[in-house]
Amino acid sequence: MDDVTPSGPEEFLAKVREAGEKWTGERQDDLVDVLLRAAGDDPELAELVRGSGSIIEEFLEGFARKSVTRPRNLAADLIAGHEVPRPVLYGLAPRYLIVIAGGPVARRAATLRAKIAGPGVLSTRHDGDLVLLVPDVDDERTSRTTEHLGGCLNDNGWLAVAKRSRAELADGFREASEVMRLVTAGRRPSGVYRLSDVLVEYAVMRHEKIAKNLADMIRPLRAHAMLWETLTALIDADYNRNRAAGNLFIHRSTLDYRLQRIASITGCDPTSGRGVQLLTAALIADSLR
Known part of the structure:
Protein backbone atom coordinates (compact mmCIF):
# COMPACT_ATOMS: atom_id res chain seq x y z
CA MET A 1 0.00 0.00 0.00
CA ASP A 2 1.46 3.41 -0.98
CA ASP A 3 2.36 5.83 1.81
CA VAL A 4 0.10 8.69 0.66
CA THR A 5 -1.22 11.21 3.14
CA PRO A 6 -5.01 10.87 3.40
CA SER A 7 -6.91 14.10 2.81
CA GLY A 8 -9.24 13.35 5.72
CA PRO A 9 -10.76 10.76 8.03
CA GLU A 10 -12.86 9.23 5.25
CA GLU A 11 -9.82 8.56 3.08
CA PHE A 12 -7.97 7.23 6.12
CA LEU A 13 -10.79 4.80 6.93
CA ALA A 14 -10.85 3.70 3.29
CA LYS A 15 -7.16 2.90 3.46
CA VAL A 16 -7.68 1.08 6.76
CA ARG A 17 -10.37 -1.09 5.11
CA GLU A 18 -8.01 -1.75 2.19
CA ALA A 19 -5.25 -2.75 4.57
CA GLY A 20 -7.67 -5.00 6.42
CA GLU A 21 -8.52 -6.83 3.22
CA LYS A 22 -4.85 -7.56 2.64
CA TRP A 23 -3.76 -8.27 6.22
CA THR A 24 -3.33 -11.94 7.00
CA GLY A 25 -3.68 -11.45 10.73
CA GLU A 26 -0.83 -13.86 11.40
CA ARG A 27 1.21 -11.34 13.38
CA GLN A 28 -0.94 -9.05 15.43
CA ASP A 29 2.06 -7.01 16.57
CA ASP A 30 2.29 -5.72 12.97
CA LEU A 31 -1.12 -4.08 13.22
CA VAL A 32 0.12 -0.69 14.47
CA ASP A 33 2.63 -0.49 11.60
CA VAL A 34 -0.13 -1.25 9.09
CA LEU A 35 -2.34 1.48 10.51
CA LEU A 36 0.54 3.96 10.65
CA ARG A 37 1.15 3.45 6.94
CA ALA A 38 -2.54 4.15 6.35
CA ALA A 39 -2.22 7.38 8.36
CA GLY A 40 0.60 8.52 6.08
CA ASP A 41 2.16 11.82 7.17
CA ASP A 42 -0.87 13.13 9.03
CA PRO A 43 0.45 13.67 12.61
CA GLU A 44 -3.01 13.66 14.21
CA LEU A 45 -3.99 10.36 12.61
CA ALA A 46 -0.60 8.87 13.48
CA GLU A 47 -1.08 9.89 17.12
CA LEU A 48 -4.54 8.35 17.06
CA VAL A 49 -3.09 5.08 15.76
CA ARG A 50 -0.37 4.99 18.41
CA GLY A 51 -2.88 5.65 21.13
CA SER A 52 -5.40 3.04 20.09
CA GLY A 53 -3.41 0.47 18.09
CA SER A 54 -2.05 -1.41 21.10
CA ILE A 55 -5.56 -1.62 22.57
CA ILE A 56 -6.82 -3.17 19.34
CA GLU A 57 -3.93 -5.65 19.36
CA GLU A 58 -4.72 -6.81 22.89
CA PHE A 59 -8.41 -7.15 21.99
CA LEU A 60 -7.59 -9.28 18.94
CA GLU A 61 -5.17 -11.39 20.96
CA GLY A 62 -7.86 -12.12 23.53
CA PHE A 63 -10.41 -12.88 20.83
CA ALA A 64 -8.00 -15.26 19.09
CA ARG A 65 -7.37 -17.17 22.31
CA LYS A 66 -11.08 -17.49 22.96
CA SER A 67 -11.86 -18.67 19.47
CA VAL A 68 -9.15 -21.37 19.38
CA THR A 69 -9.96 -24.76 20.89
CA ARG A 70 -7.31 -25.96 23.32
CA PRO A 71 -6.04 -29.46 22.42
CA ARG A 72 -7.47 -32.20 24.62
CA ASN A 73 -4.01 -33.40 25.67
CA LEU A 74 -1.88 -30.30 25.25
CA ALA A 75 1.11 -31.72 27.15
CA ALA A 76 1.24 -34.77 24.86
CA ASP A 77 1.17 -32.56 21.76
CA LEU A 78 3.91 -30.30 23.12
CA ILE A 79 6.37 -33.06 24.01
CA ALA A 80 5.71 -34.81 20.68
CA GLY A 81 6.48 -31.63 18.76
CA HIS A 82 3.01 -31.47 17.24
CA GLU A 83 1.90 -28.09 16.02
CA VAL A 84 -0.52 -26.36 18.37
CA PRO A 85 -2.55 -23.23 17.60
CA ARG A 86 -0.35 -20.17 17.96
CA PRO A 87 -2.67 -18.40 20.42
CA VAL A 88 -2.55 -21.50 22.64
CA LEU A 89 1.25 -21.61 22.45
CA TYR A 90 1.56 -17.91 23.26
CA GLY A 91 -0.75 -18.41 26.22
CA LEU A 92 1.75 -20.78 27.86
CA ALA A 93 4.54 -19.82 30.24
CA PRO A 94 7.74 -18.69 28.48
CA ARG A 95 9.82 -21.54 29.99
CA TYR A 96 9.12 -24.92 31.56
CA LEU A 97 10.73 -27.51 33.79
CA ILE A 98 10.16 -30.87 32.08
CA VAL A 99 9.90 -33.72 34.58
CA ILE A 100 9.70 -37.42 33.72
CA ALA A 101 8.81 -39.71 36.63
CA GLY A 102 9.87 -43.29 36.02
CA GLY A 103 9.59 -46.49 38.03
CA PRO A 104 7.02 -47.14 40.77
CA VAL A 105 6.85 -43.43 41.60
CA ALA A 106 5.17 -42.81 38.22
CA ARG A 107 2.07 -44.57 39.54
CA ARG A 108 1.66 -41.93 42.26
CA ALA A 109 0.53 -39.26 39.83
CA ALA A 110 -1.90 -37.63 42.25
CA THR A 111 0.81 -37.26 44.90
CA LEU A 112 3.26 -35.75 42.46
CA ARG A 113 0.72 -33.28 41.11
CA ALA A 114 -0.26 -32.27 44.63
CA LYS A 115 3.35 -31.46 45.43
CA ILE A 116 3.50 -28.92 42.63
CA ALA A 117 -0.07 -27.68 42.60
CA GLY A 118 -0.20 -24.34 40.85
CA PRO A 119 -1.37 -22.55 37.73
CA GLY A 120 -0.14 -23.67 34.36
CA VAL A 121 1.12 -27.17 35.27
CA LEU A 122 0.50 -29.65 32.44
CA SER A 123 0.72 -33.44 32.64
CA THR A 124 0.45 -36.53 30.46
CA ARG A 125 1.59 -40.15 30.26
CA HIS A 126 4.23 -41.49 27.90
CA ASP A 127 5.26 -45.16 27.74
CA GLY A 128 4.11 -45.69 31.32
CA ASP A 129 6.01 -42.70 32.70
CA LEU A 130 4.39 -39.58 34.09
CA VAL A 131 5.42 -36.35 32.35
CA LEU A 132 4.95 -32.99 34.03
CA LEU A 133 5.47 -29.57 32.47
CA VAL A 134 5.97 -27.05 35.26
CA PRO A 135 6.19 -23.31 34.49
CA ASP A 136 9.79 -22.24 35.15
CA VAL A 137 8.92 -18.91 36.75
CA ASP A 138 12.16 -18.43 38.66
CA ASP A 139 15.14 -20.45 39.87
CA GLU A 140 13.89 -20.52 43.47
CA ARG A 141 10.52 -21.98 42.58
CA THR A 142 12.09 -24.48 40.19
CA SER A 143 14.56 -25.66 42.87
CA ARG A 144 11.73 -25.94 45.38
CA THR A 145 9.61 -27.90 42.90
CA THR A 146 12.44 -30.32 42.16
CA GLU A 147 13.10 -30.77 45.88
CA HIS A 148 9.43 -31.47 46.61
CA LEU A 149 9.20 -33.99 43.79
CA GLY A 150 12.39 -35.69 44.93
CA GLY A 151 10.81 -36.10 48.35
CA CYS A 152 8.12 -38.28 46.76
CA LEU A 153 10.58 -40.89 45.53
CA ASN A 154 11.16 -42.77 48.79
CA ASP A 155 14.03 -44.69 47.13
CA ASN A 156 11.53 -46.07 44.65
CA GLY A 157 11.98 -44.50 41.24
CA TRP A 158 13.69 -41.74 39.29
CA LEU A 159 13.01 -38.25 38.08
CA ALA A 160 14.68 -36.96 34.92
CA VAL A 161 14.47 -33.21 34.41
CA ALA A 162 15.33 -30.64 31.75
CA LYS A 163 14.52 -26.98 31.07
CA ARG A 164 13.33 -25.49 27.80
CA SER A 165 11.37 -22.60 26.34
CA ARG A 166 7.74 -23.25 25.37
CA ALA A 167 8.78 -23.57 21.72
CA GLU A 168 11.43 -26.20 22.53
CA LEU A 169 9.52 -28.55 24.82
CA ALA A 170 9.85 -31.51 22.45
CA ASP A 171 13.64 -31.13 22.49
CA GLY A 172 13.63 -30.87 26.28
CA PHE A 173 11.47 -33.98 26.54
CA ARG A 174 13.93 -35.90 24.34
CA GLU A 175 16.78 -34.83 26.61
CA ALA A 176 14.95 -35.85 29.78
CA SER A 177 13.95 -39.16 28.15
CA GLU A 178 17.58 -39.89 27.30
CA VAL A 179 18.59 -39.12 30.87
CA MET A 180 15.91 -41.53 32.12
CA ARG A 181 17.10 -44.28 29.77
CA LEU A 182 20.70 -43.91 30.91
CA VAL A 183 19.79 -43.74 34.60
CA THR A 184 17.68 -46.89 34.52
CA ALA A 185 20.09 -48.81 32.28
CA GLY A 186 22.98 -47.81 34.54
CA ARG A 187 21.08 -49.02 37.60
CA ARG A 188 21.46 -45.64 39.27
CA PRO A 189 19.95 -45.25 42.74
CA SER A 190 16.62 -43.50 43.15
CA GLY A 191 16.97 -39.74 42.73
CA VAL A 192 16.59 -36.66 40.56
CA TYR A 193 18.84 -36.59 37.50
CA ARG A 194 19.82 -34.09 34.82
CA LEU A 195 21.95 -34.41 31.72
CA SER A 196 24.95 -33.17 33.71
CA ASP A 197 24.65 -36.31 35.89
CA VAL A 198 25.08 -38.71 32.95
CA LEU A 199 27.42 -36.83 30.62
CA VAL A 200 29.93 -39.69 30.29
CA GLU A 201 27.25 -42.27 29.54
CA TYR A 202 25.53 -39.86 27.15
Whole structure:
Protein backbone atom coordinates (compact mmCIF):
# COMPACT_ATOMS: atom_id res chain seq x y z
CA MET A 1 0.00 0.00 0.00
CA ASP A 2 1.46 3.41 -0.98
CA ASP A 3 2.36 5.83 1.81
CA VAL A 4 0.10 8.69 0.66
CA THR A 5 -1.22 11.21 3.14
CA PRO A 6 -5.01 10.87 3.40
CA SER A 7 -6.91 14.10 2.81
CA GLY A 8 -9.24 13.35 5.72
CA PRO A 9 -10.76 10.76 8.03
CA GLU A 10 -12.86 9.23 5.25
CA GLU A 11 -9.82 8.56 3.08
CA PHE A 12 -7.97 7.23 6.12
CA LEU A 13 -10.79 4.80 6.93
CA ALA A 14 -10.85 3.70 3.29
CA LYS A 15 -7.16 2.90 3.46
CA VAL A 16 -7.68 1.08 6.76
CA ARG A 17 -10.37 -1.09 5.11
CA GLU A 18 -8.01 -1.75 2.19
CA ALA A 19 -5.25 -2.75 4.57
CA GLY A 20 -7.67 -5.00 6.42
CA GLU A 21 -8.52 -6.83 3.22
CA LYS A 22 -4.85 -7.56 2.64
CA TRP A 23 -3.76 -8.27 6.22
CA THR A 24 -3.33 -11.94 7.00
CA GLY A 25 -3.68 -11.45 10.73
CA GLU A 26 -0.83 -13.86 11.40
CA ARG A 27 1.21 -11.34 13.38
CA GLN A 28 -0.94 -9.05 15.43
CA ASP A 29 2.06 -7.01 16.57
CA ASP A 30 2.29 -5.72 12.97
CA LEU A 31 -1.12 -4.08 13.22
CA VAL A 32 0.12 -0.69 14.47
CA ASP A 33 2.63 -0.49 11.60
CA VAL A 34 -0.13 -1.25 9.09
CA LEU A 35 -2.34 1.48 10.51
CA LEU A 36 0.54 3.96 10.65
CA ARG A 37 1.15 3.45 6.94
CA ALA A 38 -2.54 4.15 6.35
CA ALA A 39 -2.22 7.38 8.36
CA GLY A 40 0.60 8.52 6.08
CA ASP A 41 2.16 11.82 7.17
CA ASP A 42 -0.87 13.13 9.03
CA PRO A 43 0.45 13.67 12.61
CA GLU A 44 -3.01 13.66 14.21
CA LEU A 45 -3.99 10.36 12.61
CA ALA A 46 -0.60 8.87 13.48
CA GLU A 47 -1.08 9.89 17.12
CA LEU A 48 -4.54 8.35 17.06
CA VAL A 49 -3.09 5.08 15.76
CA ARG A 50 -0.37 4.99 18.41
CA GLY A 51 -2.88 5.65 21.13
CA SER A 52 -5.40 3.04 20.09
CA GLY A 53 -3.41 0.47 18.09
CA SER A 54 -2.05 -1.41 21.10
CA ILE A 55 -5.56 -1.62 22.57
CA ILE A 56 -6.82 -3.17 19.34
CA GLU A 57 -3.93 -5.65 19.36
CA GLU A 58 -4.72 -6.81 22.89
CA PHE A 59 -8.41 -7.15 21.99
CA LEU A 60 -7.59 -9.28 18.94
CA GLU A 61 -5.17 -11.39 20.96
CA GLY A 62 -7.86 -12.12 23.53
CA PHE A 63 -10.41 -12.88 20.83
CA ALA A 64 -8.00 -15.26 19.09
CA ARG A 65 -7.37 -17.17 22.31
CA LYS A 66 -11.08 -17.49 22.96
CA SER A 67 -11.86 -18.67 19.47
CA VAL A 68 -9.15 -21.37 19.38
CA THR A 69 -9.96 -24.76 20.89
CA ARG A 70 -7.31 -25.96 23.32
CA PRO A 71 -6.04 -29.46 22.42
CA ARG A 72 -7.47 -32.20 24.62
CA ASN A 73 -4.01 -33.40 25.67
CA LEU A 74 -1.88 -30.30 25.25
CA ALA A 75 1.11 -31.72 27.15
CA ALA A 76 1.24 -34.77 24.86
CA ASP A 77 1.17 -32.56 21.76
CA LEU A 78 3.91 -30.30 23.12
CA ILE A 79 6.37 -33.06 24.01
CA ALA A 80 5.71 -34.81 20.68
CA GLY A 81 6.48 -31.63 18.76
CA HIS A 82 3.01 -31.47 17.24
CA GLU A 83 1.90 -28.09 16.02
CA VAL A 84 -0.52 -26.36 18.37
CA PRO A 85 -2.55 -23.23 17.60
CA ARG A 86 -0.35 -20.17 17.96
CA PRO A 87 -2.67 -18.40 20.42
CA VAL A 88 -2.55 -21.50 22.64
CA LEU A 89 1.25 -21.61 22.45
CA TYR A 90 1.56 -17.91 23.26
CA GLY A 91 -0.75 -18.41 26.22
CA LEU A 92 1.75 -20.78 27.86
CA ALA A 93 4.54 -19.82 30.24
CA PRO A 94 7.74 -18.69 28.48
CA ARG A 95 9.82 -21.54 29.99
CA TYR A 96 9.12 -24.92 31.56
CA LEU A 97 10.73 -27.51 33.79
CA ILE A 98 10.16 -30.87 32.08
CA VAL A 99 9.90 -33.72 34.58
CA ILE A 100 9.70 -37.42 33.72
CA ALA A 101 8.81 -39.71 36.63
CA GLY A 102 9.87 -43.29 36.02
CA GLY A 103 9.59 -46.49 38.03
CA PRO A 104 7.02 -47.14 40.77
CA VAL A 105 6.85 -43.43 41.60
CA ALA A 106 5.17 -42.81 38.22
CA ARG A 107 2.07 -44.57 39.54
CA ARG A 108 1.66 -41.93 42.26
CA ALA A 109 0.53 -39.26 39.83
CA ALA A 110 -1.90 -37.63 42.25
CA THR A 111 0.81 -37.26 44.90
CA LEU A 112 3.26 -35.75 42.46
CA ARG A 113 0.72 -33.28 41.11
CA ALA A 114 -0.26 -32.27 44.63
CA LYS A 115 3.35 -31.46 45.43
CA ILE A 116 3.50 -28.92 42.63
CA ALA A 117 -0.07 -27.68 42.60
CA GLY A 118 -0.20 -24.34 40.85
CA PRO A 119 -1.37 -22.55 37.73
CA GLY A 120 -0.14 -23.67 34.36
CA VAL A 121 1.12 -27.17 35.27
CA LEU A 122 0.50 -29.65 32.44
CA SER A 123 0.72 -33.44 32.64
CA THR A 124 0.45 -36.53 30.46
CA ARG A 125 1.59 -40.15 30.26
CA HIS A 126 4.23 -41.49 27.90
CA ASP A 127 5.26 -45.16 27.74
CA GLY A 128 4.11 -45.69 31.32
CA ASP A 129 6.01 -42.70 32.70
CA LEU A 130 4.39 -39.58 34.09
CA VAL A 131 5.42 -36.35 32.35
CA LEU A 132 4.95 -32.99 34.03
CA LEU A 133 5.47 -29.57 32.47
CA VAL A 134 5.97 -27.05 35.26
CA PRO A 135 6.19 -23.31 34.49
CA ASP A 136 9.79 -22.24 35.15
CA VAL A 137 8.92 -18.91 36.75
CA ASP A 138 12.16 -18.43 38.66
CA ASP A 139 15.14 -20.45 39.87
CA GLU A 140 13.89 -20.52 43.47
CA ARG A 141 10.52 -21.98 42.58
CA THR A 142 12.09 -24.48 40.19
CA SER A 143 14.56 -25.66 42.87
CA ARG A 144 11.73 -25.94 45.38
CA THR A 145 9.61 -27.90 42.90
CA THR A 146 12.44 -30.32 42.16
CA GLU A 147 13.10 -30.77 45.88
CA HIS A 148 9.43 -31.47 46.61
CA LEU A 149 9.20 -33.99 43.79
CA GLY A 150 12.39 -35.69 44.93
CA GLY A 151 10.81 -36.10 48.35
CA CYS A 152 8.12 -38.28 46.76
CA LEU A 153 10.58 -40.89 45.53
CA ASN A 154 11.16 -42.77 48.79
CA ASP A 155 14.03 -44.69 47.13
CA ASN A 156 11.53 -46.07 44.65
CA GLY A 157 11.98 -44.50 41.24
CA TRP A 158 13.69 -41.74 39.29
CA LEU A 159 13.01 -38.25 38.08
CA ALA A 160 14.68 -36.96 34.92
CA VAL A 161 14.47 -33.21 34.41
CA ALA A 162 15.33 -30.64 31.75
CA LYS A 163 14.52 -26.98 31.07
CA ARG A 164 13.33 -25.49 27.80
CA SER A 165 11.37 -22.60 26.34
CA ARG A 166 7.74 -23.25 25.37
CA ALA A 167 8.78 -23.57 21.72
CA GLU A 168 11.43 -26.20 22.53
CA LEU A 169 9.52 -28.55 24.82
CA ALA A 170 9.85 -31.51 22.45
CA ASP A 171 13.64 -31.13 22.49
CA GLY A 172 13.63 -30.87 26.28
CA PHE A 173 11.47 -33.98 26.54
CA ARG A 174 13.93 -35.90 24.34
CA GLU A 175 16.78 -34.83 26.61
CA ALA A 176 14.95 -35.85 29.78
CA SER A 177 13.95 -39.16 28.15
CA GLU A 178 17.58 -39.89 27.30
CA VAL A 179 18.59 -39.12 30.87
CA MET A 180 15.91 -41.53 32.12
CA ARG A 181 17.10 -44.28 29.77
CA LEU A 182 20.70 -43.91 30.91
CA VAL A 183 19.79 -43.74 34.60
CA THR A 184 17.68 -46.89 34.52
CA ALA A 185 20.09 -48.81 32.28
CA GLY A 186 22.98 -47.81 34.54
CA ARG A 187 21.08 -49.02 37.60
CA ARG A 188 21.46 -45.64 39.27
CA PRO A 189 19.95 -45.25 42.74
CA SER A 190 16.62 -43.50 43.15
CA GLY A 191 16.97 -39.74 42.73
CA VAL A 192 16.59 -36.66 40.56
CA TYR A 193 18.84 -36.59 37.50
CA ARG A 194 19.82 -34.09 34.82
CA LEU A 195 21.95 -34.41 31.72
CA SER A 196 24.95 -33.17 33.71
CA ASP A 197 24.65 -36.31 35.89
CA VAL A 198 25.08 -38.71 32.95
CA LEU A 199 27.42 -36.83 30.62
CA VAL A 200 29.93 -39.69 30.29
CA GLU A 201 27.25 -42.27 29.54
CA TYR A 202 25.53 -39.86 27.15
CA ALA A 203 28.75 -39.24 25.22
CA VAL A 204 29.49 -42.97 24.98
CA MET A 205 26.02 -43.89 23.75
CA ARG A 206 26.12 -41.14 21.13
CA HIS A 207 29.18 -42.80 19.57
CA GLU A 208 27.78 -45.91 17.89
CA LYS A 209 31.10 -47.71 17.34
CA ILE A 210 32.22 -47.28 20.95
CA ALA A 211 28.81 -48.38 22.26
CA LYS A 212 28.93 -51.50 20.07
CA ASN A 213 32.44 -52.38 21.25
CA LEU A 214 31.40 -52.04 24.87
CA ALA A 215 28.30 -54.18 24.36
CA ASP A 216 30.36 -56.84 22.57
CA MET A 217 32.85 -56.86 25.44
CA ILE A 218 30.27 -57.63 28.13
CA ARG A 219 27.90 -59.82 26.14
CA PRO A 220 29.77 -63.12 26.89
CA LEU A 221 29.05 -62.49 30.55
CA ARG A 222 25.33 -62.96 29.89
CA ALA A 223 25.99 -66.69 29.52
CA HIS A 224 26.93 -66.74 33.22
CA ALA A 225 23.83 -65.72 35.17
CA MET A 226 25.57 -65.85 38.54
CA LEU A 227 28.40 -63.59 37.38
CA TRP A 228 25.95 -61.15 35.72
CA GLU A 229 24.02 -60.97 38.99
CA THR A 230 27.28 -60.34 40.84
CA LEU A 231 28.26 -57.46 38.57
CA THR A 232 24.85 -55.80 38.85
CA ALA A 233 24.93 -56.26 42.63
CA LEU A 234 28.32 -54.52 42.72
CA ILE A 235 26.96 -51.60 40.69
CA ASP A 236 23.83 -51.41 42.84
CA ALA A 237 26.07 -51.24 45.92
CA ASP A 238 27.94 -48.27 44.39
CA TYR A 239 30.99 -50.55 43.97
CA ASN A 240 31.21 -51.30 47.71
CA ARG A 241 32.25 -54.96 47.77
CA ASN A 242 31.29 -55.60 51.39
CA ARG A 243 27.81 -54.26 50.76
CA ALA A 244 27.50 -56.21 47.51
CA ALA A 245 28.49 -59.45 49.25
CA GLY A 246 25.91 -58.78 51.96
CA ASN A 247 23.18 -58.10 49.43
CA LEU A 248 24.02 -61.36 47.65
CA PHE A 249 24.18 -63.27 50.97
CA ILE A 250 27.65 -64.60 50.13
CA HIS A 251 31.05 -64.39 51.80
CA ARG A 252 33.38 -61.60 50.72
CA SER A 253 35.93 -64.15 49.46
CA THR A 254 33.23 -65.72 47.27
CA LEU A 255 32.48 -62.30 45.82
CA ASP A 256 36.16 -61.69 45.10
CA TYR A 257 36.42 -65.04 43.31
CA ARG A 258 33.44 -64.19 41.12
CA LEU A 259 34.91 -60.77 40.31
CA GLN A 260 38.13 -62.49 39.19
CA ARG A 261 36.08 -64.65 36.83
CA ILE A 262 34.34 -61.55 35.46
CA ALA A 263 37.76 -60.04 34.79
CA SER A 264 38.94 -63.13 32.92
CA ILE A 265 35.81 -63.21 30.72
CA THR A 266 35.56 -59.50 29.91
CA GLY A 267 39.17 -58.37 30.15
CA CYS A 268 38.15 -55.67 32.66
CA ASP A 269 38.96 -55.90 36.34
CA PRO A 270 35.85 -54.90 38.34
CA THR A 271 38.00 -54.32 41.43
CA SER A 272 39.76 -51.37 39.78
CA GLY A 273 38.22 -47.96 39.26
CA ARG A 274 38.85 -47.93 35.52
CA GLY A 275 37.62 -51.50 35.09
CA VAL A 276 34.36 -51.02 36.93
CA GLN A 277 33.65 -47.80 35.02
CA LEU A 278 34.14 -49.62 31.73
CA LEU A 279 31.95 -52.50 32.85
CA THR A 280 29.20 -50.13 33.94
CA ALA A 281 29.31 -48.34 30.58
CA ALA A 282 29.30 -51.73 28.84
CA LEU A 283 26.27 -52.86 30.83
CA ILE A 284 24.42 -49.69 29.79
CA ALA A 285 25.44 -50.19 26.15
CA ASP A 286 24.22 -53.77 26.24
CA SER A 287 20.91 -52.77 27.87
CA LEU A 288 20.18 -50.06 25.30
CA ARG A 289 21.06 -51.98 22.14
